[in-house]
Amino acid sequence: MQCNVSFLTRKSRGGVTHKDDVISGSSIRIGRSTDNELYLSDFRTSLHHATIHDRQGRYYIEAESGSDIRVNNNIIQSTRLNGGDIIAVGPYDIKIVSADEGKDLDITVELVRQLGDDLEKLKQRSVTTLAATGFSRRRWSWVFFTVIAALFLALPIAAFFSDDVRDMFKDAPITADIAWKTGEFESAHTFFANDCKACHQEAFTTVRDVACVTCHTETHTHADPLFFELSGLNETRCATCHKEHNGRDGLVRRDEGLCGDCHKDLDEKTGTDLKNVQDFGKNHPDFSATMFRYDAAAKKFTSERDALKDKPVETSNLKFPHDTHLDPEGLDSPNGNQVMVCADCHQPEPGGIGMKPINMKDHCAQCHRLEFEEDVPQRVVPHGNLEHILYTLTEYYGNVALKGGYDDIDAPAVVRNRRRPGQRVTPRERKDAFLWAKQKAMSVGEDLFEDRVCATCHDVTKVKDGDSPKWEIAPVRIADTWLPKSRFVHNKHKTMECTDCHDASKSEDSGDVLIPAIDNCQQCHAGTSEVHNKVESTCVDCHGFHIADDFLLGDRKGMPARNERSATAARMEKPSK
Amino acid sequence: MMHQSLFVYSGYRYLKLSMLLIIASVVAYAIHAPVDGPNGGTWLGYTLGGLGAFLILLLMWFGMRKRSYKSSMGKVEGWLSAHVYLGLALIVIATLHAGFQVGWNLHTLAYVLMFIVIISGIFGVYAYLRYPELMTKNRRGNTLELMMIEMSELDRECRETAAKLTDEISKCILESSEKTTIGGSVRQQLSGRPKHCATQSAFNKVSELNKSLPKEMADDGSRLITLLGKKCELVQRACRDVQYKAMMDIWLYFHVPLSFALLAALIAHVVSIFFYW
Incomplete structure (x- = not known):
């Protein structure tokens, strides 16, 4: 066969040059190797890439094993050649100009796929900087900034101003503005803690007391704002002392400045007769007990405060010598000799703060039996009401008189004589018997009241003489609190003996006030400065802050007054200096 | 400084x-x-x-x-x-x-x-x-650009040498010059080596193929090994250069x-x- 080959080369300016060649052979091998009839030098062609065969005047192309040829873009192993076919061999295109049967084969060969710039391709393939990977610092900066500003700034503000937004997040695990929370809520506040607006009612404004008073309606102010028109006091917010967002236990100011800032020179500031104080250990005034004294003329108790160091005397109208009862030798009692201790009468209240009240039935009657007839010790008069006592006595002696056989030489015969069974009492005898019984009851009563029983403990006065005399017992008021402005918890002092503070064993008179003076407390308790080895004690350890008698927090700052007291009336009640 | x-x-x-x-x-x-x-x-x-x-x-x-x-x-x-x-x-x-x-x-x-x-x-x-x-x-006084130019020069030399050798070898060389990359994803840049280095695998394959090369091709074969070895070393250095730069940027x-x-x-x-x- 014979093949006319035209090697085409395109010029950069346009135009084509061609170099013609004539190849002959039994078949025409195509490849990179120089022994090929059609030698194609580019290394992308195989050494032996394909062969064109002449079979009875028809031309066929066949790919060598391991090589690809594309005839008109189809990967084909072998095919018959027709005019116009384009066969791709490596980077070359072989165009069949004419392959007519029995004639010469005319082809053109052109290197159409030039090897590109290796460097450019390498650069294109290689990503050598982080910036080229598509990560953009600028874009991520914007994304982060926007997301955080939206979630933590825009959303909470939107929730504050729009209930719709707030409701959208109502059932979400976190509400829109809870991310602003600065710390745990006090346990009592947790049930509304996810609603920031419950307290933070206005934007860019500190939490106002009105938010607190919504629930805390019964909390008292510190002092009557009408007596003490102090800017420092009346402008103090709840949150000044009660610090929320400080954990489950909450946080209340207890430092020295809490009270001391005002109370260190309160007299100068306000002209009050309250005493100045700053620190328990250094300059706390002496304890003043609230003393109740009986005004016999007015028949009522009045109270006043007296310094304990002056050993004030109380009138409870009860005679009670502590020393006799606490005699270590013991007392004669109906049950024999008995040594008494404090706890026999003074039992703590369930809360452990104070002591249960003392009463006749539980604490005295076991020994102090109200007997009136030596021979009948089981019969006693009732405690508490003189008329009832007289009535009981009259009843008893009336019964005795009618029964007869009572051993009293001054008594009429009907009382003295024993009666036989079935013997009737004449009306005359009955009259005598009752007259005697009444007189007897009166004389026994007088003896009980003035001498034998009642007067042991009480002040008894005979207020009316004659046939139907009258006695009066002065009312008894046993104080349970002498220092009502402070809070003393007995329970916390259990490790002490009662007598460490209450010197009862030497007290001969119930007028003694057995409350110790301040120096007794100062043995263990110091203030907040110069504590040394003592218990650091702040003002609020003993004293309350919300102590104004009549004014509630809701009353101040234009809130509706809870009580009806007018400002004028309040001023009139101002305590005199 | x-x-x-x-x-x-x-x-x-x-x-x-x-x-x-x-x-x-x-x-x-x-x-x-x-x-x-x-x-x-x-x-x-x-x-x-x-x-x-x-x-x-x-x-x-x-x-x-x-x-x-x-x-x-x-x-x-x-x-x-x-x-x-x-x-x-x-x-x-x-x-x-x-x-x-x-x-x-x-x-x-x-x-x-x-x-x-x-x-x-x-x-x-x-x-x-x-x-x-x-x-x-x-870098030894080079820049990444110069290293890459050197690589493409080596590619050309490899191809010229491989043209005289077997098809398998030239296939390897082609892969080496067409598939070798420097850097890549963030992870590849930071790791300092490409996941599959085409040059390295070409070097390995050609070394293997060289053993069965006819005598008259042996000279070109060993020359190709040398060229590929140089390129391998160059690729490694370029990758490390990219790594250092990435560490300074990441x-x-x-x-x-x-x-x-x-x-x-x-x-x-x-x-x-x-x-x-």
Whole structure:
């Protein structure tokens, strides 16, 4: 066969040059190797890439094993050649100009796929900087900034101003503005803690007391704002002392400045007769007990405060010598000799703060039996009401008189004589018997009241003489609190003996006030400065802050007054200096 | 030397300033005993918070300053020195501002973001101290561009040599020149070696194929091995160069975006404090 080959080369300016060649052979091998009839030098062609065969005047192309040829873009192993076919061999295109049967084969060969710039391709393939990977610092900066500003700034503000937004997040695990929370809520506040607006009612404004008073309606102010028109006091917010967002236990100011800032020179500031104080250990005034004294003329108790160091005397109208009862030798009692201790009468209240009240039935009657007839010790008069006592006595002696056989030489015969069974009492005898019984009851009563029983403990006065005399017992008021402005918890002092503070064993008179003076407390308790080895004690350890008698927090700052007291009336009640 | 002047700039001016701020903050924190414990809401808390916020803005302004070549507001060198030292001082100031209180809230988020930004910055300082030297050693006076030019020259030589050899060998050579890449994904850049290096596998295959080469091709075969070996070494160095550069850059991809996250959190933090005053 014979093949006319035209090697085409395109010029950069346009135009084509061609170099013609004539190849002959039994078949025409195509490849990179120089022994090929059609030698194609580019290394992308195989050494032996394909062969064109002449079979009875028809031309066929066949790919060598391991090589690809594309005839008109189809990967084909072998095919018959027709005019116009384009066969791709490596980077070359072989165009069949004419392959007519029995004639010469005319082809053109052109290197159409030039090897590109290796460097450019390498650069294109290689990503050598982080910036080229598509990560953009600028874009991520914007994304982060926007997301955080939206979630933590825009959303909470939107929730504050729009209930719709707030409701959208109502059932979400976190509400829109809870991310602003600065710390745990006090346990009592947790049930509304996810609603920031419950307290933070206005934007860019500190939490106002009105938010607190919504629930805390019964909390008292510190002092009557009408007596003490102090800017420092009346402008103090709840949150000044009660610090929320400080954990489950909450946080209340207890430092020295809490009270001391005002109370260190309160007299100068306000002209009050309250005493100045700053620190328990250094300059706390002496304890003043609230003393109740009986005004016999007015028949009522009045109270006043007296310094304990002056050993004030109380009138409870009860005679009670502590020393006799606490005699270590013991007392004669109906049950024999008995040594008494404090706890026999003074039992703590369930809360452990104070002591249960003392009463006749539980604490005295076991020994102090109200007997009136030596021979009948089981019969006693009732405690508490003189008329009832007289009535009981009259009843008893009336019964005795009618029964007869009572051993009293001054008594009429009907009382003295024993009666036989079935013997009737004449009306005359009955009259005598009752007259005697009444007189007897009166004389026994007088003896009980003035001498034998009642007067042991009480002040008894005979207020009316004659046939139907009258006695009066002065009312008894046993104080349970002498220092009502402070809070003393007995329970916390259990490790002490009662007598460490209450010197009862030497007290001969119930007028003694057995409350110790301040120096007794100062043995263990110091203030907040110069504590040394003592218990650091702040003002609020003993004293309350919300102590104004009549004014509630809701009353101040234009809130509706809870009580009806007018400002004028309040001023009139101002305590005199 | 840039990396030295960063620390000693103007007689350690900013180191001294930072130490002063740290000592003052610590002393104030130690003396101050607020009733509700140390926190951001006390006078010292607000002071430290204000100082911290100012520092954050100042540190972020460094990004503006270094881009503005005309600015006469101090030397960039000084700004960088201040950026590093004041950034470190910020750890102490912000921690004391918070009074060591943390929680699941925006405020701690801002603190954590600040911390990550500072940590990434510390890595940045480390990277700028360590990698330029390694880079210079690794490049041996070349640049990445020159290395790549050399690689494509080697490719051409390999092809010319391989043209005389077997088809399998030229196939390998073709793959080596067409598929070798430098760098790649973030992970590949940071790893310092390509996942599958075409040059390396060509080198291995050609070494194997060489053994069965006819005698007359042996010279060209061993020449090809030498060329491929050179290219392999070049690819490795280029990859390492990319790695060093990536190490010097990667921290900025945390430092910068997170500092903007911090800026947003800081604004939200300040607004929230005064909003719910």
